[in-house]
Ligand SMILES: Nc1ncnc2c1ncn2[C@@H]1O[C@H](COP(=O)(O)OP(=O)(O)OP(=O)(O)O)[C@@H](O)[C@H]1O
């Protein structure tokens with residue numbers, strides 16, 4: 154399948170998304186298509202709006218009184234900001250993994266089962282199965298299978314991040330948003346999470362924010378360079394890094410500014 158055919162079938166379409174905090178406009182009309190089962194990296198200098206964009210895709214600003222959003226984000230053709238859509242359902246379909254691993258002060262098993270319990274339903278044997286497959290999916294099962302009752306907080310940072318990924322995939326989302334998922338990890342753990350992302354891509358669509366240019370090139374099919382609330386350049390990763398069109402992109406990826 155060619156890249157453009159892929160885009161026609163975009164899983165997520167962002168259209169003229171604007172977001173302000175008070176009178177400060179932080180996203181200034183973002184439009185981009187995220188193809189299904191690809192990894193898209195968001196890069197750009199600190200404060201350019203990467204996390205804000207990621208959070209907007211999960212409707213996390215609903216609870217921020219000063220946040221104003223306009224534009225559309227279509228998930229399978231339906232605008233997630235449409236009043237008729239249930240935000241709980243949207244967050245089940247679009248999961249999020251944060252920079253700092255944030256397991257709950259509960260057992261490993263309970264951490265993974267958490268979203269399922271909220272979503273209601275699963276119990277007993279079925280629950281045990283989901284816990285196992287989610288931990289397997291997050292490449293953590295072998296390390297924790299004999300200590301599922303142990304606190305999630307007792308794991309190492311890298312294990313905690315994979316636990317959070319297991320928790321995110323347990324509810325079978327369609328999209329996983331990751332905000333600098335490896336920046337708090339040592340290189341070995343970071344490498345495990347990167348490998349895991351490539352594995353997860355078979356089943357999920359992933360949007361990842363990263364400050365690590367090598368990481369973007371290793372994992373992402375496409376990369377978007379953001380600057381001051383705009384997407385300056387969004388192209389297949391190799392093209393963006395090998396022949397950036399805009400000087401801003403060129404300067405950023407060559408490390409000419411922070
Ligand atoms: N809840 C909020 N209230 C007010 N301003 C906010 C809020 N969240 C983010 N901002 C502002 O929005 C701008 C973009 O922030 P954002 O966190 O999206 O940047 P970023 O690209 O993720 O940066 P970094 O690489 O440092 O994580 C910043 O100026 C920030 O101060």
Ligand SMILES: [Mg+2]
Pocket residue numbers: 203204205332362
């Ligand atoms: Mg950020």
